[in-house]
Amino acid sequence: MSENTPFVLGILTSGGDAPGMNAAIRSCTLSALQSGFRVIGFTHGFYGLLDKTYIDLDESTVRDIIHCGGTILKSARCPEFKTAENQQRAANNLHDLNVNALIVIGGDGSFNGMLKLSHYYTGQLIGLPGTIDNDIDGTDHTIGFATAVETAIQAVDKIRDTADAFERIFIIEVMGRHSGFLALNVGIASAAEQIITFENFENPGKELQKIAEHIALCKKQRGLSSYLIVAAENLWPGGVSQLAEDLANYANIRCTPCILGYIQRGGAPLAKDRILATKLGIGAVEAVIDNKTLIMIGESNRQTCQIPLTQAVAHQKTVNKALLAAQESVLDIAKLAKSHLM
Numbered sequence: 575m576s577e578n579t580p581f582v583l584g585i586l587t588s589g590g591d592a593p594g595m596n597a598a599i600r601s602c603t604l605s606a607l608q609s610g611f612r613v614i615g616f617t618h619g620f621y622g623l624l625d626k627t628y629i630d631l632d633e634s635t636v637r638d639i640i641h642c643g644g645t646i647l648k649s650a651r652c653p654e655f656k657t658a659e660n661q662q663r664a665a666n667n668l669h670d671l672n673v674n675a676l677i678v679i680g681g682d683g684s685f686n687g688m689l690k691l692s693h694y695y696t697g698q699l700i701g702l703p704g705t706i707d708n709d710i711d712g713t714d715h716t717i718g719f720a721t722a723v724e725t726a727i728q729a730v731d732k733i734r735d736t737a738d739a740f741e742r743i744f745i746i747e748v749m750g751r752h753s754g755f756l757a758l759n760v761g762i763a764s765a766a767e768q769i770i771t772f773e774n775f776e777n778p779g780k781e782l783q784k785i786a787e788h789i790a791l792c793k794k795q796r797g798l799s800s801y802l803i804v805a806a807e808n809l810w811p812g813g814v815s816q817l818a819e820d821l822a823n824y825a826n827i828r829c830t831p832c833i834l835g836y837i838q839r840g841g842a843p844l845a846k847d848r849i850l851a852t853k854l855g856i857g858a859v860e861a862v863i864d865n866k867t868l869i870m871i872g873e874s875n876r877q878t879c880q881i882p883l884t885q886a887v888a889h890q891k892t893v894n895k896a897l898l899a900a901q902e903s904v905l906d907i908a909k910l911a912k913s914h915l916m
């Protein structure tokens with residue numbers, strides 16, 4: 575690397591924003607600057623590569639962003655990037671701009687985009703897992719997951735107050751796309767009476783029967799008081815409003831559906847996400863220096879690790895099955911009341 579032609583590192587954030595993405599941008603930038611790199615941030619996800627829109631990232635750009643949710647680089651879903659023609663165009667633009675390495679902070683969709691880009695782009699490609707869904711293999715947690723769980727718990731705790739006051743049943747839909755990490759963790763931490771997620775869902779008929787029987791049992795043994803069902807999005811056909819309707823039709827049970835929605839994505843990142851993002855950002859630049867490519871930087875058993883991108887998107891990581899089982903055994907207060915009566 576000569577002084578006149580510095581190594582150029584590109585960074586972009588893509589897909590659903592997650593708290594801690596800014597912390598990751600900051601640590602990548604500072605680490606890269608320490609190594610004498612020029613750092614540029616492409617804006618609006620993969621659109622930045624297609625349109626050559628970027629900003630220079632320096633110490634001042636990344637100052638005072640560690641505590642901010644969202645992403646200073648903006649994010650986007652970019653369906654246009656799915657064509658080979660546009661992947662080639664993005665690669666051409668990266669070559670034109672002399673970008674030697676690109677770090678993409680995003681979820682599995684973004685990593686699939688990187689894998690496609692690698693057919694045309696000759697520079698290094700490093701992924702950082704930034705998604706509230708935690709559905710990336712090879713890392714215990716993704717950047718943003720801890721904050722999203724906490725945000726959702728705070729909302730569910732508030733709903734519990736109303737549910738208690740009115741002795742009502744609420745069905746609360748949480749995000750997670752097609753995985754149950756958010757639903758299970760939020761359900762467990764808010765002491766939900768029922769958690770419906772991908773890993774324990776059989777079919778709508780069986781679920782209706784299970785929920786109706788459980789509500790009836792709780793009512794009989796302890797008076798209903800309040801009853802919270804935490805449900806994963808994209809699970810119940812027609813969503814939680816339909817589930818409420820189905821329960822009314824099935825067993826004349828009245829429920830209030832509540833979709834938490836986008837409040838789960840934003841907000842100041844918790845310390846855990848800021849620190850994870852900082853560690854992974856540093857790890858990403860170390861990987862660039864080591865000439866690595868097509869890997870994701872994750873954290874496993876408190877150690878920073880490098881995972882092939884193909885493995886990161888494999889969807890083999892599952893929720894904690896023991897915790898899921900506990901929800902229907904030791905944590906089930908209906909069962910507790912029953913055994914006490916015997």
Ligand code: ADP
Pocket residue numbers: 588589590620650651652653654655656657680681682683684685686687688690705
């Ligand atoms: P996330 O990265 O959070 O999973 P998405 O699934 O929306 O979010 O993916 C983000 C972006 O990654 C998409 O808008 C698209 O630009 C790109 N992408 C996703 N899948 C592919 C694919 N199979 N080929 C090319 N690009 C993809």
